[in-house]
Amino acid sequence: MDNIASTGRVEDAIGAITRHIRExxxxxxxxxxxxxxxxxxxxxxxTVVREAFRSLAAMRIIELATGKRAIVAxxxxxxxxxxxxxxxxxxxxxIQQIYDVRRTIETRIVTLAAIRRSDAEATEILxxxxxxxxxxDNPTALMDHDLAFHMTLAQASRNPVYSLLIGAxxxxxxxxxxxxxxxxxxxxxxxLMVTTHVEIAQAVAASDPQKATAAMSQHFDxxxxxxxxxxxx
Amino acid sequence: MDNIASTGRVEDAIGAITRHIRExxxxxxxxxxxxxxxxxxxxxxxTVVREAFRSLAAMRIIELATGKRAIVAxxxxxxxxxxxxxxxxxxxxxIQQIYDVRRTIETRIVTLAAIRRSDAEATEILxxxxxxxxxxDNPTALMDHDLAFHMTLAQASRNPVYSLLIGAxxxxxxxxxxxxxxxxxxxxxxxLMVTTHVEIAQAVAASDPQKATAAMSQHFDxxxxxxxxxxxx
DNA sequence: CAGGCAAAACCTGTCATACAGGTTCGGGGG
DNA sequence: CCCCCGAACCTGTATGACAGGTTTTGCCTG
Numbered sequence: 001m002d003n004i005a006s007t008g009r010v011e012d013a014i015g016a017i018t019r020h021i022r023e024x025x026x027x028x029x030x031x032x033x034x035x036x037x038x039x040x041x042x043x044x045x046x047t048v049v050r051e052a053f054r055s056l057a058a059m060r061i062i063e064l065a066t067g068k069r070a071i072v073a074x075x076x077x078x079x080x081x082x083x084x085x086x087x088x089x090x091x092x093x094x095i096q097q098i099y100d101v102r103r104t105i106e107t108r109i110v111t112l113a114a115i116r117r118s119d120a121e122a123t124e125i126l127x128x129x130x131x132x133x134x135x136x137d138n139p140t141a142l143m144d145h146d147l148a149f150h151m152t153l154a155q156a157s158r159n160p161v162y163s164l165l166i167g168a169x170x171x172x173x174x175x176x177x178x179x180x181x182x183x184x185x186x187x188x189x190x191x192l193m194v195t196t197h198v199e200i201a202q203a204v205a206a207s208d209p210q211k212a213t214a215a216m217s218q219h220f221d222x223x224x225x226x227x228x229x230x231x232x233x
Numbered sequence: 234m235d236n237i238a239s240t241g242r243v244e245d246a247i248g249a250i251t252r253h254i255r256e257x258x259x260x261x262x263x264x265x266x267x268x269x270x271x272x273x274x275x276x277x278x279x280t281v282v283r284e285a286f287r288s289l290a291a292m293r294i295i296e297l298a299t300g301k302r303a304i305v306a307x308x309x310x311x312x313x314x315x316x317x318x319x320x321x322x323x324x325x326x327x328i329q330q331i332y333d334v335r336r337t338i339e340t341r342i343v344t345l346a347a348i349r350r351s352d353a354e355a356t357e358i359l360x361x362x363x364x365x366x367x368x369x370d371n372p373t374a375l376m377d378h379d380l381a382f383h384m385t386l387a388q389a390s391r392n393p394v395y396s397l398l399i400g401a402x403x404x405x406x407x408x409x410x411x412x413x414x415x416x417x418x419x420x421x422x423x424x425l426m427v428t429t430h431v432e433i434a435q436a437v438a439a440s441d442p443q444k445a446t447a448a449m450s451q452h453f454d455x456x457x458x459x460x461x462x463x464x465x466x
Numbered sequence: 467c468a469g470g471c472a473a474a475a476c477c478t479g480t481c482a483t484a485c486a487g488g489t490t491c492g493g494g495g496g
Numbered sequence: 497c498c499c500c501c502g503a504a505c506c507t508g509t510a511t512g513a514c515a516g517g518t519t520t521t522g523c524c525t526g
Contacts, residue, residue, distance in 0.1 A: 008299075008479070008480090009479080009480070010287070010479085010480090018315075018319075021319075021322070021323075022322055026323070027323055027324070028323055028325065034505080034506060034507085035506080035507070036505090036506080044480080044481090045480060045481045045482070046481090046482090047280075047479090047480060047481065047482090048479090048480065048481085050284065050507090050508090051283065051284060051287045051479095051480095054243070054284045054287045054288050054291070055287050055288065055290070055291035056291070057288070058287070058288035058289070058291035058292050059291050059292065059312055059315055059316050059319075060316065061315065061316065061319045064507080064508095065488090065489095065507080066241075066487075066488055066489085066506085066507050066508060067487080067488035067489040067490090067505090067506055067507055067508090068488080068489060068490090068506075068507080069489095069506070069507090070507090072323065074325065075316065075319070075320040075323075075325050075326070079292055079312070079316065080313060080316065082251075082292055082294065083292050083293065083294065083308065083312065083313065084394075086251075086254075086292075086294045086308070087308040087393070087394075087397075089254070089255055090259075090260055090261055090305065090308075091260070092261070092307065092308050092393060093308070093393055093394055097392045097393065097394050098394060100341075100345075100392055100394075101338070101392065101394045101395065101398075104337060104338055104341040105334070105337055105338065108333075108337040112333075159330045159333055159334065160320070160325060160326055160330065161317075161320075161326055161330050161331060161333075161334045162334065164320075165334075165398075241508070241509090242508080242509070243508085243509090267476080267477060267478085268477075268478070269476090269477080277509080277510090278509060278510045278511070279510090279511090280508090280509060280510065280511090281508090281509065281510085283478085283479090284508095284509095297478080297479095298478085298517090298518095299477085299478050299479060299516075299517055299518090300476090300477055300478055300479095300516080300517035300518040300519085301477075301478080301517085301518065301519090302477070302478090302518095303478090
C-alpha cells in the first residue's frame with residue numbers, strides 16, 4: 001500500500017549518469033568515467049554501475065566496448081526497432097496501424113525530400129529504384145533495395161527524426177514484406193510496384209514535391225490494398 | 234581488422250530471451266523464467282542474465298520487480314522519450330524538426346480521432362480544452378492540460394503507434410513548452426492558442442474530420458511561428 | 467474438512483572479489 | 497625519429513554471500 005516509488009540504486013545510477021552527460025554537455029563520442037570511478041563516486045558497487053550502463057546502452061544513449069571506456073552514442077533506430085517488433089509480436093500493434101503511420105510520415109518525407117535532397121541523394125534514390133527493376137526474380141534483393149529506397153528518402157528529408165522512425169519500422173517491415181509480395185501474384189501488380197518507386201524517384205529528382213507526394217500516396221494505397229487482400233489482421 | 238562480430242554473452246542472452254518470448258508466444262503479463270534457471274539453461278552466470286534482463290527492461294520489453302519474476306511488458310513510451318531527449322540534448326535533433334514530425338502525425342491523428350473517438354473521449358477532450366481556458370494564470374497547469382489534450386487525441390485515433398509517438402515527444406515538449414509560452418507575450422496570442430484547442434475539440438466532438446484537421450494545422454502554424462519568434466535553433 | 471496462518475522455499479537486488487582478455491600510453495631501444 | 501613492448505587501466509564474466517520481498521507448502525485450529 002506504500003506508493004512511494006523507492007527507486008532502486010540502478011535507477012538512481014541511471015539518473016546520475018544521464019545528469020552527468022547533460023551537465024558536462026557531452027556530445028556523441030565523448031567518453032564517460034570508468035565503472036570503477038562511478039561506483040566510487042555514487043557509493044554503489046560496480047555491479048550497479050554496470051547494470052545502469054547496460055540500460056543506457058540498450059536505449060542507445062551510450063555505447064559500450066570491451067576494454068574501452070563507455071562513450072555517448074549517436075542516435076540509432078536499433079532499440080526502437082526492437083520495441084516496435086515486441087509490440088507487434090504481442091498483438092499490441094498490428095501491421096495496418098504501422099502502415100497508417102508509415103503512410104502519414106512517408107508522404108511528408110517525400111515532400112521534404114523533393115525540396116531538400118542533394119544531387120547525390122537524387123542519384124542514389126534513382127539508382128535504387130532502377131535496381132529494383134532488375135530484381136524481378138530475386139525477392140530478397142528487391143526487398144533490400146526497397147527498404148534502402150525508403151531509408152534514403154528519409155535521410156534526404158534532412159530530419160533525423162524521420163530517419164529514426166523509418167528505421168524503427170524496418171524491423172517489422174522486413175518480416176511482413178514477403179506477405180505483401182505474395183499478395184501481388186500477377187506480373188502486372190509486381191511491375192506496378194516497381195514502376196511506382198521509379199515515379200517517386202523521378203519526381204524527387206525533378207524537385208517536384210507535389211508529384212512525389214502523389215506518387216507516394218499511390219504507393220501506399222496500393223500496398224495497403226495488397227495487404228488487405230492477403231487478409232492481414 | 235577482424236570484423237567478425239563476436240557478440241558477447243549478454244547479447245546472446247538477450248537474443249535467447251526474446252526468442253523464448255516469441256516461441257512460447259508470451260503476452261504482456263506472462264512470467265519469464267527465473268534468473269537462476271535461465272543462467273543454468275544458457276550456461277552463463279547470473280550476472281549475464283541480469284544484464285540481459287536490464288537491457289530488455291530498459292526497452293520496456295520486460296518488467297522487473299524485486300522478489301517477483303520478470304514479466305512481459307506492455308508497450309510504453311518511457312524509453313522512447315529518453316531516447317528523444319538524448320537526441321535533442323546532444324544536438325542531433327532540434328525542436329523544429331520535432332515540431333515538423335508532430336505536425337505531420339497530429340494532423341493525421343485528429344482526422345482519425347474525429348472519425349473514431351468514443352463519446353467519453355469527446356467529452357474528455359472538450360473538458361481538457363475548457364480547463365485550459367481557466368488556466369490563464371497558471372502556466373504549469375495549462376501545459377499539463379495541453380499535453381493531456383494531445384495525448385487523449387492520440388488515444389482516440391485508435392492507433393497505439395500514434396499514442397507511443399506522442400508520448401515519446403512529451404518529454405522534450407515539457408522542456409520546451411515554456412519557451413513557446415513566453416514567446417506569446419500578448420493576451421491575444423495566448424487566447425488564440427486556447428481558442429484553437431477548443432475549436433479542435435469541438436470539431437472532433439462534432440465528428441468533423443476536415444474541420445478538425447484544419448484547426449490542428451492552424452494550431453501548429455501558430456506554434457511554429459511562436460517558436461521561430463523565440464529564436465529557437 | 468475448511469480456512470487461515472506461519473515457516474520454508476524461492477526469487478531478486480546488491481556487494482566484494484577474482485581473473486581473463488582488450489586498450490592506452492609512455493618510455494626505451496633501434 | 498619511429499616503432500615496439502610492457503605497465504597500468506579498463507571491461508566482461510564468474511562465483512559466493514546475504515538482505516529483503518514473494519509465493520508456496522503444509523500444519524494447526526476451529
